[in-house]
Amino acid sequence: MRQAVYIFKREFSSYFVSPIAYIVISIFLLVTGWFFFSTFFVNNQASMRNFFNLLPYIFSFVVPAITMRLFSEELNIGTYEILLTMPVTFFDIIIGKFVAAVSFIGAMMAPTLSYPFFISMLGDMDWGPVLGGYVGAMLLGSAFAAIGLFASSMTRNQIIAFITGVALCFALTILDQLLFFLPGVIVGFFQYISADYHFRNISKGVIDSRDFLYFLSFSFAGLYGTKLVMQGKR
Amino acid sequence: MIRAENLTKYYDNLCAVDHINLDIKKGEIVGFLGPNGAGKTTTMRMLTGFLEPTSGSIHVKEYDIEQNSLEIKRLLGYLPESAPLYHEMLVYDYLNYVADVGKLERDKKSARISQVADLCGIKEVMHKPVGELSKGYKQRVGLAHAMMNDPEILILDEPTSGLDPNQIVEIRDIIKEIGKEKTILLSTHILSEAEATCDRVIIINQGKIVADADMESLKQSVRGEYIINIALKNASFEEAERELKPADWITGIKQMDEDKAMLRIRVTCRASRDMREELYGMIKNRDWILLEFHQEERSLEKIFMELTKEN
Numbered sequence: 001m002r003q004a005v006y007i008f009k010r011e012f013s014s015y016f017v018s019p020i021a022y023i024v025i026s027i028f029l030l031v032t033g034w035f036f037f038s039t040f041f042v043n044n045q046a047s048m049r050n051f052f053n054l055l056p057y058i059f060s061f062v063v064p065a066i067t068m069r070l071f072s073e074e075l076n077i078g079t080y081e082i083l084l085t086m087p088v089t090f091f092d093i094i095i096g097k098f099v100a101a102v103s104f105i106g107a108m109m110a111p112t113l114s115y116p117f118f119i120s121m122l123g124d125m126d127w128g129p130v131l132g133g134y135v136g137a138m139l140l141g142s143a144f145a146a147i148g149l150f151a152s153s154m155t156r157n158q159i160i161a162f163i164t165g166v167a168l169c170f171a172l173t174i175l176d177q178l179l180f181f182l183p184g185v186i187v188g189f190f191q192y193i194s195a196d197y198h199f200r201n202i203s204k205g206v207i208d209s210r211d212f213l214y215f216l217s218f219s220f221a222g223l224y225g226t227k228l229v230m231q232g233k234r
Numbered sequence: 235m236i237r238a239e240n241l242t243k244y245y246d247n248l249c250a251v252d253h254i255n256l257d258i259k260k261g262e263i264v265g266f267l268g269p270n271g272a273g274k275t276t277t278m279r280m281l282t283g284f285l286e287p288t289s290g291s292i293h294v295k296e297y298d299i300e301q302n303s304l305e306i307k308r309l310l311g312y313l314p315e316s317a318p319l320y321h322e323m324l325v326y327d328y329l330n331y332v333a334d335v336g337k338l339e340r341d342k343k344s345a346r347i348s349q350v351a352d353l354c355g356i357k358e359v360m361h362k363p364v365g366e367l368s369k370g371y372k373q374r375v376g377l378a379h380a381m382m383n384d385p386e387i388l389i390l391d392e393p394t395s396g397l398d399p400n401q402i403v404e405i406r407d408i409i410k411e412i413g414k415e416k417t418i419l420l421s422t423h424i425l426s427e428a429e430a431t432c433d434r435v436i437i438i439n440q441g442k443i444v445a446d447a448d449m450e451s452l453k454q455s456v457r458g459e460y461i462i463n464i465a466l467k468n469a470s471f472e473e474a475e476r477e478l479k480p481a482d483w484i485t486g487i488k489q490m491d492e493d494k495a496m497l498r499i500r501v502t503c504r505a506s507r508d509m510r511e512e513l514y515g516m517i518k519n520r521d522w523i524l525l526e527f528h529q530e531e532r533s534l535e536k537i538f539m540e541l542t543k544e545n
Contacts, residue, residue: 006334010320017322078318082379085282085314086335087307234286 003088007096008103011070015104020069025108028062032112046123048116052133052203056173056196059105059137059144064165066104067148068158070097071226075156090227098142098149098223105141109134128205136202139215140195144169146222153229169195172218235260235387235417236281241290243276250276252441253290260386263413265428266421268438269542274421275315277438278391281419282312294387308336311385315392317376321365325356325375328364329382336383346382354378354408370401377408388412390420394427406431425535439542452537462501462513463490465526469497477516483509496525 015021036051043050074080083093116130144165151165152158176194179187191197195218198211238256242249251273258264268274279285281292283303292299294306320328329350333343351357354374359367364375373393380388393409394402409418409431422428428435428449435452437445445452466474471489474497478484486502503509510529517524 002337003335006331010323010331014320014322077321078314078316079320081279081284081314082312082318084284085307085310085312086332087304087337087383088335089304234284 001092004092004096004099007088007093008099011097011100012103015066015100021104024062024065025111028058028108029111032058036115046119046125048119048130048133049203051112051115052129052137053200055133055137055203056140056199057170059140060169060173061166062108063101063105063141063144064148064151064162064169066108067101067145067165068152068161070101070149071152072156072158072161076158090230094149094223094226094230098145098219101145101149102138102142105145106138109137109141126205129203132205132207133203136199136211139202139212140199143195143215143218143222146219146226147172148222150222150225150229153226172196235262235295236419237293238277238281239291241277241280241292242288243273243280243285244288249441251280251287254438254441254443256436256443258417258419260417261415262434263409263418263420263432265432265435266419266438267423267425267428267435267538268421269423272438272542273441274438275391278312278389278419278421282310282389283307308383309386311380311383311388313373313376313380313388313390313393316395317373319364319372319375319379321363323364324361325364325367326360328375329378332379332382338383346384350378350381353381353411355404370397370404373397373401373405374408377405381412385416387417387419390418392421392423394422394424402427425538437538437541444541445537459485459502459504461530462503462510463526463528463530464499464501464513464517464524466497466499466517467495467523467525469520469522471497471499473520474499474522477520478513481512481516483512498526 032051032054035054039050071080074083113134116125116127119125147168148161148165151168152161154164155161172193172195174194174196176191176197179190182190192214195215198214201208201211236256236258238254240253240255241251242253243251254273254277256277266274266277276285280287281294281299283299283306294309297305297309299306323331326347329347330343333347338346348357351360354377356371356374356378359371359375364372367375373396377390377393380390390409394405397405406427409420412418413431420431432449434448435445436443475487478487478501483503483505484501485504486500488500488502490498490500501513503513510527514524514527
């Protein structure tokens with residue numbers, strides 16, 4: 001387990017030695033800021049709701065961009081061989097990389113904490129949904145990071161890893177918008193596997209164990225899939 | 235130290251390594267030779283636990299690779315082919331990371347890093363990003379990585395490939411230096427390298443071991459056998475064969491090319507002393523004109539070529 005910490009440290013710091021981290025964070029803040037605040041004053045409500053509604057869509061593009069290099073780069077340069085012949089387990093490697101990606105998402109979200117602070121000066125804020133929103137955002141980020149990690153483990157090409165990751169995450173996000181095509185019987189099932197549906201529940205401030213379970217099980221599935229891919233490469 | 239039995243690896247339907255047995259003893263420097271694609275890298279990757287053998291077993295010391303892969307990884311230092319490294323890290327940070335992952339104690343860490351850096355001659359590049367280093371330095375950083383946690387066994391995959399002659403000599407010296415106390419398995423397709431550094435060579439071709447002998451006995455087997463290349467004018471191959479065949483120290487005569495102007499032949503000799511004088515005497519007896527006369531030793535290169543020729 002201590003080994004996972006070193007892998008985490010290396011991964012997390014390597015995000016910040018290249019400009020990629022700053023570019024991703026800037027783009028994220030710019031896009032969310034623009035979409036959120038362009039309609040914020042029209043609504044005339046001191047709430048973060050629109051911000052959180054945006055997040056699943058933006059995350060499904062940004063998170064795969066964060067995770068795409070985690071395995072693909074190593075496979076491409078060949079450092080994957082070094083990584084696997086060091087005295088570490090698959091578990092150490094996967095957890096180290098996963099936590100690094102989730103921490104990066106946290107670092108990316110951190111500046112947006114100023115939004116609720118300033119909005120609360122404009123009117124009465126309901127802090128429940130804000131808190132729920134941030135907790136939900138981290139859960140959503142974890143699930144997407146695990147899926148992105150899985151996509152990255154499958155290919156040595158970062159672009160392919162990115163596109164695969166986006167496709168999977170975006171599909172999960174928009175699933176519940178497409179339900180009107182489906183017969184009523186299975187709507188419930190597809191709604192349940194849609195990320196957006198669960199995220200909306202949490203970001204309303206409703207803490208339901210089912211939503212937690214949903215994100216945790218997707219994280220687990222992604223990480224377990226990664227382990228299977230790594231085993232298959234041996 | 236390392237014992238592999240019936241080691242086999244298939245890539246889909248392609249058989250890369252075919253039932254090979256290895257037994258490497260403590261303190262040996264073993265050269266792993268073979269043409270490209272013979273299965274050297276695949277074998278090494280299986281020994282390090284990076285690849286899983288299709289069948290067969292690997293034991294390092296008393297550990298089995300399936301049950302105790304973590305313990306084995308701790309005993310091994312591995313330098314993969316072309317030394318892949320994290321380009322964005324500083325050399326010092328990289329070695330520090332390797333030391334941490336290898337569970338080196340905090341108080342011994344910096345001493346060990348500088349010791350290894352000293353041995354590999356990378357002191358002056360410690361604060362440069364790995365990506366900016368030349369090939370030779372990268373190879374040394376890779377070597378430093380392999381040695382960082384003081385492993386008992388080093389597995390080096392083509393440690394000198396792509397280096398200039400000076401760097402090759404330097405890396406070889408480092409390997410010899412380490413080899414005084416460690417067990418080393420190194421792969422190469424350069425014979426002189428194996429000759430210069432190894433106690434024992436294993437030659438592998440198309441996934442099978444075709445020779446496994448210590449350097450001395452391999453050299454012994456070629457001693458006393460040499461080849462003399464001759465070019466003659468006014469002679470035919472039949473004539474030459476008739477003239478030279480009776481000598482009992484000539485074991486073979488071969489015509490090299492069909493050239494009307496001159497006859498090129500290759501005479502294989504087996505004798506404990508120099509037979510050039512005698513051969514020259516035999517040629518002088520005839521009215522042939524001698525154009526070329528050149529002796530070559532039947533070197534390891536030849537053995538290697540014979541053993542690894544496609545059949």
